[in-house]
Every structure is written in structure tokens, then in C-alpha cells.
Amino acid sequence: MDLTRRRFLAGSAALAAPLGLAACGGFAPAGSQASQAAGTLSFTTWGTDAELAGFRSVIAAFQQANPGTTVDLNAVPYEQMFSNIDAQIQAGNPPDVFRVPYYTFGSYAGAGQLLDLTPHLAQDFSGRFTDQAWAAVQNGGKPYGVPHHTDTSVILYNKTLLDAAGVTSVPTTPEGAWTWDQLLQVAGRLRSSLPGAKYPMAYNWQGNGVTRWLSLLFQADGRFLAEDLKSPAIDSAAGRAAVDLSKRFFTEKLVPANDSVKSTTYAADTWYSQTSAMVWGGAFMLPDADKTATFEWGATYAPRKVRGGGDFGGNALVATAKAKDPGLAARFLAFATEAEQQKTFCVGASLLPTRADLVQDGITFDVRGELTKVFLGQARQVRASDSGQVASPSMSKIITVLKDQLEQAFVGGRSTEDTIAGLSQGIAGATGA
Amino acid sequence: MSSRQARGEARAAYLLLSPNLLLLGLFVFVPLVGAAVISLQRTDGFGGGTFAGLANYATLVGDPLFWRSLVNTTAFTVLVTPLSMALGLGASVLLNTVLPARPVFRSVLILPMAISGVATALLGVLVFDENTGLLDLLLRAVGLPAVPWQSGSAAAFASVVLVTLWWRVGFNMLIYLAGLQGIGPDLYEAATLDGANRWQQFRHLTFPLLGASTFFLLIINVIFSFQVFDIVFVLTGGGPRNATSVLVTYAYDTGFEVRDQGYAAAIGMVLLVLTMAFTLLQWRGNRSRDVVE
Numbered sequence: 001m002d003l004t005r006r007r008f009l010a011g012s013a014a015l016a017a018p019l020g021l022a023a024c025g026g027f028a029p030a031g032s033q034a035s036q037a038a039g040t041l042s043f044t045t046w047g048t049d050a051e052l053a054g055f056r057s058v059i060a061a062f063q064q065a066n067p068g069t070t071v072d073l074n075a076v077p078y079e080q081m082f083s084n085i086d087a088q089i090q091a092g093n094p095p096d097v098f099r100v101p102y103y104t105f106g107s108y109a110g111a112g113q114l115l116d117l118t119p120h121l122a123q124d125f126s127g128r129f130t131d132q133a134w135a136a137v138q139n140g141g142k143p144y145g146v147p148h149h150t151d152t153s154v155i156l157y158n159k160t161l162l163d164a165a166g167v168t169s170v171p172t173t174p175e176g177a178w179t180w181d182q183l184l185q186v187a188g189r190l191r192s193s194l195p196g197a198k199y200p201m202a203y204n205w206q207g208n209g210v211t212r213w214l215s216l217l218f219q220a221d222g223r224f225l226a227e228d229l230k231s232p233a234i235d236s237a238a239g240r241a242a243v244d245l246s247k248r249f250f251t252e253k254l255v256p257a258n259d260s261v262k263s264t265t266y267a268a269d270t271w272y273s274q275t276s277a278m279v280w281g282g283a284f285m286l287p288d289a290d291k292t293a294t295f296e297w298g299a300t301y302a303p304r305k306v307r308g309g310g311d312f313g314g315n316a317l318v319a320t321a322k323a324k325d326p327g328l329a330a331r332f333l334a335f336a337t338e339a340e341q342q343k344t345f346c347v348g349a350s351l352l353p354t355r356a357d358l359v360q361d362g363i364t365f366d367v368r369g370e371l372t373k374v375f376l377g378q379a380r381q382v383r384a385s386d387s388g389q390v391a392s393p394s395m396s397k398i399i400t401v402l403k404d405q406l407e408q409a410f411v412g413g414r415s416t417e418d419t420i421a422g423l424s425q426g427i428a429g430a431t432g433a
Numbered sequence: 434m435s436s437r438q439a440r441g442e443a444r445a446a447y448l449l450l451s452p453n454l455l456l457l458g459l460f461v462f463v464p465l466v467g468a469a470v471i472s473l474q475r476t477d478g479f480g481g482g483t484f485a486g487l488a489n490y491a492t493l494v495g496d497p498l499f500w501r502s503l504v505n506t507t508a509f510t511v512l513v514t515p516l517s518m519a520l521g522l523g524a525s526v527l528l529n530t531v532l533p534a535r536p537v538f539r540s541v542l543i544l545p546m547a548i549s550g551v552a553t554a555l556l557g558v559l560v561f562d563e564n565t566g567l568l569d570l571l572l573r574a575v576g577l578p579a580v581p582w583q584s585g586s587a588a589a590f591a592s593v594v595l596v597t598l599w600w601r602v603g604f605n606m607l608i609y610l611a612g613l614q615g616i617g618p619d620l621y622e623a624a625t626l627d628g629a630n631r632w633q634q635f636r637h638l639t640f641p642l643l644g645a646s647t648f649f650l651l652i653i654n655v656i657f658s659f660q661v662f663d664i665v666f667v668l669t670g671g672g673p674r675n676a677t678s679v680l681v682t683y684a685y686d687t688g689f690e691v692r693d694q695g696y697a698a699a700i701g702m703v704l705l706v707l708t709m710a711f712t713l714l715q716w717r718g719n720r721s722r723d724v725v726e
Contacts (some may be wrong), residue, residue, distance in 0.1 A: 083689060086478055107692060111479045133513050197564065197573065207670075257584035258563050264674030265562055265583060312704040404675075411584055411673045 019362060039069040041325070041332055044085065045099040046078040050287065060333045072252050089113055096154035096323040097332060098146065099315050101273050102136045102387065103211050103344035108318065108366035109139035111394020115319040117143045120330030129338065133354035135388035137316050146333045147345055147354035150381045151282040153204060154288065159296040161277035167192035170300035174377040177301035180245055181220070187254045190277050200254045201269035203246070210242055210261045210402045211311055211390060212280065215302060216242040218309030218386045224398070225389045232278070232427035235420055241305065243409060253288045260410040261403050281403060282313055283375040286350045287367045299374045308381035312390060314351060338388045351381045394431040401426030465705070472698035477690075481537065489699035499700065501675050502683040504567055505590070509679060510658035513597050518650050521605020526639070527612045528606070539610075541601040550600070550663030557596035557668045586676035591670050593677050596664055601657070607648055612646035613639070652715050660710050680704050
């Protein structure tokens with residue numbers, strides 16, 4: 001082919017165009033404001049419509065209470081949230097404040113990227129939160145964030161399918177929750193009454209939800225990290241019991257084969273499609289379930305063994321170590337967890353409060369309000385010793401260990417002993433113990 | 434041409450090339466060198482890492498998941514490349530003839546190309562979900578056993594291959610179709626006069642004359658296959674039990690989930706070396722092909 005000038009130019013333009021576009025859109029993290037005026041905070045978060053509405057109302061109230069201050073809300077899709085934050089931190093230009101799940105909090109706090117709030121908060125500040133919530137934002141004994149809200153999983157059930165199996169009543173108090181044995185009996189009855197392609201249960205441990213497997217460990221009164229938050233503690237009778245029980249879910253066909261931890265099908269979708277009769281799910285599911293589920297459904301407590309237990313889900317709000325006005329950032333974090341603000345946010349977004357005064361039946365959800373007490377009751381089963389472990393700086397690595405080892409146990413049929421050994425070794429490797 | 438003219442042309446050439454070179458340098462070569470440097474470090478991505486020499490590469494050698502991902506990537510490439518080319522060639526030959534409703538068939542085959550990989554994979558999830566997916570529902574409806582597309586290793590791998598084929602056959606067809614339309618009808622007329630049947634015409638005329646298209650598609654398919662990410666990430670997430678873990682999904686998990694960015698960069702470097710080695714081999718092959726033709 002003869003390379004004429006016109007062809008060359010056309011070719012150059014065609015080659016350069018996508019690169020130019022990439023330069024405009026792809027590599028500049030959204031919301032990386034070059035400079036901030038005094039009294040201005042940048043706040044990056046993801047959120048459902050209800051959550052973002054909640055944040056906007058908190059921001060409006062904060063700006064009203066602090067004339068001359070502005071909070072720039074930068075809402076990004078969850079999928080981009082942490083690659084954005086990481087890129088901004090690496091570039092030395094992070095937002096002042098961002099939202100972070102408790103299980104990711106430790107990796108930022110442990111790497112020295114977050115603001116130590118100790119000098120900025122009132123002496124009695126911690127007293128407004130439950131012990132388990134305050135434990136979830138600690139690193140090396142200091143607070144590096146505020147527990148903005150929490151969530152925990154209860155069992156949502158399809159009433160029609162339970163009735164058909166002769167299960168006509170469910171526990172109505174956390175203390176009266178099904179024991180593991182009772183849960184297996186209920187699941188067994190459902191197994192007998194359901195056709196082969198339908199299942200008694202589905203567990204919501206897919207993706208980073210693998211931390212919800214830890215609820216079973218906590219119910220058996222076990223730990224995955226010792227009190228030093230470094231040494232693995234999963235090699236215990238409680239650890240074995242939790243692995244055994246969750247393996248039985250698969251071997252006895254109590255959950256679908258694609259309900260494993262690395263599956264791309266979420267447990268909730270399995271339940272919505274009536275493939276499973278019960279599902280572990282958080283309060284955040286309520287608005288969705290109200291709209292999506294075409295059957296009669298209710299909620300009961302997660303099971304108990306030695307004690308009740310659950311995952312301390314939800315998110316913290318944190319300020320970055322390089323926040324331009326640390327005092328203002330800390331004031332915003334404190335403001336967002338005041339009673340009225342937290343109540344409005346949690347009620348609207350269907351999430352659970354972290355404040356001690358609100359967890360005692362202090363809120364009622366907008367959607368399916370009568371179920372609020374089930375979630376609040378379940379959240380009270382979480383102990384500070386449980387949530388404190390999840391705040392480990394090594395949690396991101398531990399999550400990968402949990403995913404790999406449990407996948408081998410659930411889908412690969414690996415023995416409980418080998419799984420416990422693998423978990424123990426993996427956790428030690430992750431924490432450097 | 435005088436030397437002054439030549440210098441002037443060279444200047445113009447560099448001037449015209451400079452935007453591309455600048456962009457390539459900034460967004461390809463600088464990051465590549467950066468990744469090579471990071472692959473020699475131990476870093477969580479925050480602040481400067483610590484120099485670790487070849488430690489990340491040494492870890493790769495003894496990492497079973499790396500080898501599993503490498504084998505999976507290779508198997509995926511070896512399966513998908515010839516299959517998508519053969520199916521693309523078949524479709525293009527069919528659609529190059531006088532077939533009724535030809536534009537409709539062409540559009541149907543090319544349409545997946547217009548959809549992003551993530552959307553394609555999400556459609557794949559609807560088809561291959563083993564509880565509610567279309568395929569297993571159909572299998573059950575005709576009394577056949579359902580296939581464990583998500584919990585069985587071989588079936589999950591097959592689902593990734595099938596979705597990729599659906600996505601990529603149209604592209605292969607398009608390139609072959611363009612090649613076919615460059616072959617003059619007189620050649621076929623001569624072949625018919627010589628008594629060649631349809632198969633002989635295809636084997637000794639069409640296929641050799643499509644050599645340039647085949648070469649281009651081979652390179653592109655291999656590179657695309659080595660870089661496969663979105664379909665695997667969304668459709669199977671690398672599971673079950675790493676049966677569909679490929680190099681890029683493993684590098685992503687390592688870099689962004691575990692935050693071991695040095696190790697992730699080392700995996701990326703291996704991928705780069707493999708892709709370059711293959712391209713070099715093909716390039717040499719192509720030079721000899723030019724001589725033959």
C-alpha cells in the first residue's frame with residue numbers, strides 16, 4: 001500500500017483519538033479536585049439512591065450548622081470506589097473524607113493513610129456508640145474513623161414454602177433463635193418437601209461477603225484472630241464446628257451447588273427466584289425484597305450455637321491523613337453520627353444504627369418497619385471482640401484466604417481438618433504472625 | 434532528492450508522528466516501565482515500596498495458583514483461537530454466497546461485537562446460571578440432566594469458552610468477509626473450468642488467498658485470549674476452585690483485592706513477555722510468508 005499523506009494523517013488521527021479520550025476520561029480519577037477553598041471538604045462515597053439522599057441531607061444540615069463551610073459530595077459507583085481512592089492516595093491527592101466498609105478499614109488505617117481522630121474528638125465521644133461499633137474503627141488502640149452505620153444478616157424466609165414443609169412458626173426473639181441443630185431440622189424438612197432443583201437455604205457469603213461465614217464461627221464462640229490480632233485462632237473446636245456445619249449445607253444439598261463463596265450468583269437472587277426457601281440477608285435488602293419478591297415473606301434471627309452471633313457489616317466514615325482541614329473533617333464525621341442524623345439516614349436507607357441510644361429499638365424502617373426489631377436484635381448479638389477482629393489491617397488478605405479455603409471445602413470437598421489447617425496457615429501468612 | 438529535501442521530509446515525518454509517540458510514550462511506555470519497576474518491589478500501593486529484587490518472580494515459580502492460571506490461559510487461547518477463526522470463516526463463506534436474508538444474518542453475528550464484554554458476560558450469567566439459567570431450564574425441560582455450569586470445573590470453563598465464541602465469531606467473520614470480497618470471481622470461474630469441485634475450490638483457492646486475514650486474526654485472537662478478563666471476571670469470577678482463573682484475573686485479585694501490587698506487576702510482566710514472544714514468532718513466520726507469496 002502506498003502511504004499517501006492523507007492516509008497517514010487519517011491513520012494518525014484514528015490511532016490518537018482513543019488515546020486522547022483515555023487521557024480525558026480514564027486516568028483522571030473522578031472528583032480529584034486540584035485545590036480546595038478554606039472551609040471546604042471533599043467527600044467521596046458510593047451509595048444507593050436512598051443512601052445518597054441521606055448523605056445529602058446530612059451535608060445540608062452540616063453546612064447550615066457551620067456557615068461558610070462546603071462539603072463537596074462525590075458519588076461514584078461502588079465498582080470504582082476503591083480503585084479511585086487508591087489512585088488518589090497514590091497521587092497524593094485523596095479526598096478529605098470517604099466511606100469505607102469495616103473489613104477494608106484496617107488496610108487503610110494500618111497503612112497510615114487515615115487521620116487519627118484522637119485529638120479532634122471530645123473525651124466522651126466513644127460513649128455514643130455501642131462497644132462493637134467503636135471496636136470496628138480502632139487501629140492500634142486509636143480511632144481512625146467513626147462507625148457510621150452497621151448491618152447484619154438475619155434469615156429471610158419464603159412463608160409459602162415453609163408452610164408447605166410444615167414449618168408454621170419461626171423464632172421471635174434472638175434468645176429463642178433456632179440452634180444449629182434446629183436449623184438443620186427445619187432445612188431437612190424443607191429438603192424433603194421441595195423438588196430437587198429447589199433448596200432449603202442460600203447463604204450470602206459470595207464475594208467480599210465471605211466475612212459473613214465468620215458469623216457461624218462467632219456463634220460457636222470461636223475467633224479467627226487471637227487477642228493480639230495477629231496469631232491465627234481458628235484451629236479450635238469452634239472453627240471445626242463452623243467448617244463442618246457449612247460443609248454439610250453442600251453435602252446434604254441444603255443450599256444450591258452454586259451458592260459457594262466464589263460464585264457469581266448472589267444468594268439473594270436465588271431466593272428471589274424461589275430456588276431457595278430461606279436466605280441470609282441484611283437490612284439493606286428490605287426495600288429490594290419489598291419490590292422484587294412476588295411471594296409472602298418474613299424474617300427471623302440467624303441461628304445460635306454456644307451463643308448468638310452475626311457479622312458486623314456496614315461502613316465507617318474516615319478522614320484521610322492528608323485532609324486539608326483535619327479539624328473540620330473530624331467535625332463532619334462527628335456531626336454525621338449525631339442521633340438525628342444517624343436516625344434519618346438509617347431509617348431511609350434501611351440500615352442499622354451504631355449509636356447505643358438508637359440500637360434499643362430507637363428506629364423503625366420506612367419499608368417493612370415491623371421487621372426492624374429482628375435486625376436490631378440480631379445486631380445486638382455482635383460482640384466487640386468479634387467486630388474488633390474484622391478491623392485487622394490484614395483483613396483484605398484474610399478475606400482472600402477465607403475465599404480460597406472455603407471454596408475448596410464447599411465445592412472441592414476438602415476435609416474439615418485440611419480446611420482448618422489451610423485457614424490457619426493462610427491467616428498466619430496474611431498477618432505475618 | 435536533495436539532502437535538504439530529505440531532511441525537510443524527515444522533520445515533517447517526526448512532526449506528524451510526535452502526537453502519537455507522545456501519547457504512546459505517556460500512556461503505554463511509561464506505565465510499562467513503571468510496572469517493571471513495581472514488579473521488583475514489595476508494595477501495598479500506598480507510598481513507596483521496598484526493593485525486593487527478583488523475589489516476586491521467585492515466588493511465582495512456586496505459586497500453584499499462578500501455574501494454574503497460566504495453564505488455564507493457555508488452554509483458553511488454544512481452544513478459542515482456532516474455534517473462533519474456523520466458525521468465523523465458515524460464517525463468512527456462507528454469508529458471501531447468495532443466502533436469503535443475508536444482511537440479517539450478518540447483523541446478528543456482528544451484533545455481539547457492539548456490546549461490551551461485561552454486558553456480554555452478564556447475558557452469559559442469565560444463560561448459564563445453574564438454577565435459573567436458560568440452558569439448564571431447557572435441558573431439564575427435555576428430560577436431560579442439568580449441567581453444573583457454575584459448580585463444575587470443566588463445565589464452567591466451557592461456559593467461558595462458549596460466551597467468548599459468541600462474542601468473537603462475528604469479528605472473525607467480518608475480517609474474513611472483507612478478505613473474501615477481495616478475491617476475484619474470475620479465479621473461481623477458471624477453477625470451475627478446470628473441474629475443481631466446491632471443496633477443492635475452498636481448499637486450494639479461498640483458504641490460501643485468505644492468508645493475510647488468517648495471519649492478522651491469529652495474532653489478534655491470541656493477544657485477546659491472553660488478555661481475557663471481563664468475561665471471566667463477571668461470568669465465573671475465576672471459580673469454581675480456580676478452574677477458570679486466568680492470568681489477568683489473578684493479577685487483578687492480587688493487585689487490588691490482596692493489595693500485593695509488586696506481585697501483581699510481576700504477573701503482568703510474565704503476560705507481556707509471553708505476548709511479545711508469540712508476536713515475534715508470528716512476525717518471523719509472516720516475513721517468510723511474504724517471500725513465498
